[in-house]
Amino acid sequence: MTPQASQSGDVVIEARGIVKRFGGAVAVNNVSLSVREGEIHAVVGENGAGKSTLMRVLAGIIEQDSGEVVVAGKPLESGAKNSIAAGIALVHQELSLVPEMTVAENILLGYAPTRFGFTKSKELEAIAAEALEEIGVSVDLNERISRLSVALRQFVEIARAIARKPKVLILDEPTATLTPAETDYLLTMLQRLAARGMSIIYISHRIPEVIRICDNVTILRDGQKVMESAVVETSPEGIVDQMVGRELKLDLQSRRDAKPGDVVLRAEGIRAPGVNGVDLEVRAGEIVGLGGLVGAGRTELVRAIIGADNRTAGRVTKFKDGRARTLAGYQSAIRNGVAYVPEERRTDGLALAMSVSDNITLTNRDELSSFGIQLRGKIARFSQDLAEKVGLRPPEIRREAGQYSGGNQQKIVIAKWLGRRPDFIVLDEPTRGVDVGAKAEIHKLVKALADEGTAVLVVSSDLPELLELADTIHVIRDGKIAGTLQGDEANEKTVMSLAAGEKMVDA
Amino acid sequence: MRKSRIGLATAGLLAVAGLTLAGCATADEPAATDSGSTDSSDSATTGGETYEVYALLPQGNDQPYGTTYLPPMEAKAAELGINLTITNSEYDGDKQASECEVAVAAQPDGIILWPALADTIRPCLEAANAAGIPVWITNADVNPEDAPLTYGYSGTDSYGQGAASAEMMCELVDGAEVGIIQINGLTGNSVATLRGNGFKETIAANCPNVTILAEQPGNWNKDESQIAASEMLTAVGVENVQGMYAADDSMIAGGIDALKARGLDPKDFFITSIGNTFLGNPLVISGELDGTVFQSSSWDGENAVVGIYRAMTGDTSLGRDDDGSVLYMPNPKVTIDNATDPSVAPEW
Amino acid sequence: MAKETLTEVIAVAETESAITKSKTSPLEWIAENGIFVFTALLILASVVFVDGFASLVNITDVFHRAAPIGIVAVGMTFVVISGNYLDLSVVAQVATSAVILIAVSNEYGLPLAMLAALLAAAVFGIVNGVAVGYFKANAVIVTLSTTYIGLGLLRYFSGGSIFFGPPDGLIREFGLGKLGPVPYSALVLLIMTIILGFVLNRTNFGFLVRSFGVNERATRLSGTNTAAVVIGAFLVTAVAAMVAGWVLAAFSNTAVSAMSQGYDFRALAAIIVGGTSVFGGKGSVLRTLVGVIFVSVLTNVLVLSGISFGYQQMALGALIVTAVTVDALSRKVAKR
């Protein structure tokens, strides 16, 4: 289904039948895409749909296995230098700035103007200033990046792209780390740039943003293009349907009826970098969700609560069969039945180079050893059971955790905590980078846990997920609870408006 | 940012505290071990005028020899009203050269120099002369061409020690056709080189009937020497070996243990060494070590001071022409006959 | 927030390569098990081509070479696997323990001497461990500074003199003792290897050392007191260094602050040749043992063939570089 994309100006960049495999897995499967001068072209899709991979191919950072990229009629050789020469600039999703270099240097990283190899600092600063001027952000050019806020770094990233006077500007989730005001500013800025004839490829999850500024939208699912259309000819619902496919939608309705028990954990006046005084309670058998925009301080909050990061103020009390314990630090939290499934699975959740059973043993050492000596037989049985309980596929506990897909890895992380039979579990972005199937399974798992009486605290940026899982949703904004939504009063609109803290940026 | 500044402050304070502590340490030092710089009270006792002297040594109480070299030196200095400042370059030529610059800059009445590396001290000597500071060499002499730049030398003749050990070897062998193995000191160290050459060349000259079948460094170390010796025995075949030489007693002790470990009786071998230390002397008495060359650390230390005193008081002048400008340490050969003689009582 | 970052992309790549890993390339196999083969070959070649190598006395010599440095190395393996590069201060530790053993036992008897040595080792281990584990300071610099301090103290208090054990004491007997061609010192090495091997592979502590080496953050977030793990690793190294000091002292029945020079890098060399990765995580105590044997045999053979010290050093250097090159290349192949 490809209704005519809106026409204006001539094609600047065109991708033809791009295929990119990693080993056997196909990340991008025969995707074509063309962008015209002055067009803002949205590329949307679920996590792992292949958006970023496709953009990396366009930016020449990775080479496609087949297909070609054509810029201004000429096929583009792979390689960062070539694509930059061809006027393509990519604003990376994970910030790719050098912390100890100045703003100006970062803006022209690798392309500083030189005379006999010497950097012409005057000219350097002039160009950098101009670029910042163009996006209308004012920041001290000689400041070290390491001393800038995340949002400011994001703008420096963009300035860096602009500084190369690109014909095509690719932005990968640029608003992920921005406040609504900043987001709004960014969007107007992009429209301004497009108006001056710059072609922009805009990757986002936030449909309203797409609706607001984009001319055409390409939707990817599982590495394939499922739809290309002029934005005016589609609707938010239409886009979401194409992004997620149907099955998840159905899940959305399957709320569980929770019967919360006693308070299991109470946090009072929690303060930490990015967290400004939060009180919350989680009850047995209750799933409490933390909503809000990225950068709102949700991860910081949960880490401060369980002590994974130091908190500057506040007190956390854990109740277990009537007895109250104040949690001093992370280790005491774990000892008192707290479990934590971290946001960064690959760096914080698992020792990828170790086997599944090793990872499971990591949290259950005491149970699996006597006098400090590990009991191999018990370890094997124990981890085998857990692997099967969480539906790890294949449940080969000798395999390296790193050999499993994202979904399975997440199951391993959950498994290693289930072994401790926690009565309070924190899940931070439990299904990030997880395929739809595994996602559903993990959701079932979490619900089951709650039904067994475990108190659950979920952080998620994936609204449907939050709405499906949580009985109570605290929406976090600027490190505080902006509002709390119970049961049916929670929906995409209410959550988002609380999260954005103002009239939502809307078409 | 604030915390980091606190960090810096703490670091600074502690650094200061540490430095002041060091000041105390230097003061307490003589109490702790009688070495290092003597405090002025010693010189005060002598009445008469006191001299400031820098002693640039490559070892101090971090080596057995230095440990027994220093006390007599300091005692003598106190007696002669000399105020010593002692440095230790740990056999690092560059470090000693730099210490020499420091010494010259301090404009003392005299400098005692124990070259870490004979080849590298020419600039130091020239600097000292330019500043009109007499330099007395101790323990290891400078190269002949540099001798004129010094007021004199007291100490052993490392080459001569090697030679003496070789002479004993020749006597022991007494014309027979024998093969021996040689254990050298630390590779690249000048004393090691001199002793080695002294031994080799004398053997070649006096008793060509002795063949050096193999040589390896023992790094002044007993354990390393034992392994090296044992491996050399294996390499050349025990049956071909009738003798062994090592550049000092610690190493020969290792070599002798290597023989014992093979159930061989050291007494059946011609074995010579250098030092007559606490380790070597008993071996001589027990007859396992046929001969060694006595080196007296106390003589060495004392005469270094005597020498510079002469230089400062004008008893001897620049160059080596006037008599008494060279005091060679008697290097008596120690064998079972005189091993118990008090004159060669081991000192280190 | 969706974050299909490069890491995710690589994740897929890794997954694939990992699964295809089942059929390993020959080069990889060599990188994995090469050291065992090479050691066997080296020994075989030496037996055939080097006269006297196979003799019992010489085997004893090889063991004497291997024992002290080997004991240090198997201990230091813990620090390396925990991803902290190495412990430079073993030089000071070995000498300290040796001097204490002889000097103190002469005065107050062996038991007290051993206790004192143990105390010194504990101090070394804890200082290093706390600085690295708790203050998160770089291990190389920390252990470098503790080397300075340790040697300084040792020299200051020992006055650098040589200490002699009694000509016929327990120490001496142990030093001379042999079981067939195998000196007791080598048996100690063997026992240490077995014990530490067990600790590393079968105990919670060893497990944590490994997982810390693989992924510090994940280990910490699993509720582990990682600082304690690091301190433990340095303590194991310190104790091993202490035992090495005893063995060394017993072997020569003398002790001096200047002994055990260069044990730091020589031990690391053996560990690396054994195939333990300095990135942490990968490696084993057994590998270190084999590495030590390889290096010792090589040195022994070079000496037997009358090769001078200079060439011996060059050979060792070349060996290290080749060992890691093979490893690196194999990893590159695996990537494809």
Added chain:
Amino acid sequence: MSQTMQIGERETSLWGRLRLTIARRTEGRGVVLLAAVLIVVAFTEPLVFTSYQVSLGRIALIGLVALGLTAVILMGELDLSVASTLAVSGVVVALIPDIRLGIIAALVVGVLIGVVNAFFVAIVGINSFIATLGMLFALRGLAFVLSDEAPVKITDVEAGIAFGQPLIGPITPRVLIFILAFIAIQVFVSRVKAGREFFAVGGNRQAAYDAGIPVKRRIFTGFMISGFVAALAGVINTLERTAADPTAGATVLLASFAAAIIGGNYLKGGRGSIVGTLIGATALGVLQVALTLSGVQVPIQQIFIGGILLLAVTTDPANLRAVLGSVRSLRLGRSKLQTPGSGS
């Protein structure tokens, strides 16, 4: 809405600017230590200053190699082979009769060693720590082999001695070369594009690749610099001492590291400065000269330098913050321990 938006603080007051500049520097600890040393020394051993040319000489001796090493450290790599490089180049210059030829040859050797190191690190992909460890052994061996395991006297001793003499005032060629080397490398990493990019290679290698920076070439440059500088030090030592010592540089490696670390260079790369290294070297040099003058015995000196080094690493602001933080949050929890049964 407005066409420009203001994000993040911007200092305008002079004091603020000053604070900012200080905050941006990495040499903090070095400066503090240096200040401490200078103050104490001023009282205990004023001679250190009156005969400053000596102190200069010692600083140059310690610092030269450290400067080159810093270039590598900035990229998050290590070069353990500098000491051996120094020894080899020293022997080379002594072995070649013609001094000019010798110097050139020695320096070329140094650069080649750098190339070999870089080859293993950048091309083969070995961790620089191990690669250079291998070179440390191999090159030391080479020095022994070339020198036949004994010191080598240079042919033209007089020239050597002349080389040791001050040129202008207290400035000996060594000091002059040191200053020039400092200026050159400082300018290189602060003004030259390639040099600035060392920070990118060390600070965020992925970003460096993405930005099209030739990372491998930079690594080669870095190791060539440290090799060249180490060789330079070897040449200077040999000429000044009129002989080459194959065992030379025993103390160089550790001293250089100490200087770099005290100067606030971050071993993981990306953070630090040549100025810092200079400061670190100065602090160490002055300290050593002072200790020498006061006749402190070597063991005490070692305990001292070790202690200061230990301080320098454990007081890295980041580490300290972490420790303080965890201590505080621990207190936070402990202070409020409750009696069982309360609440719920």
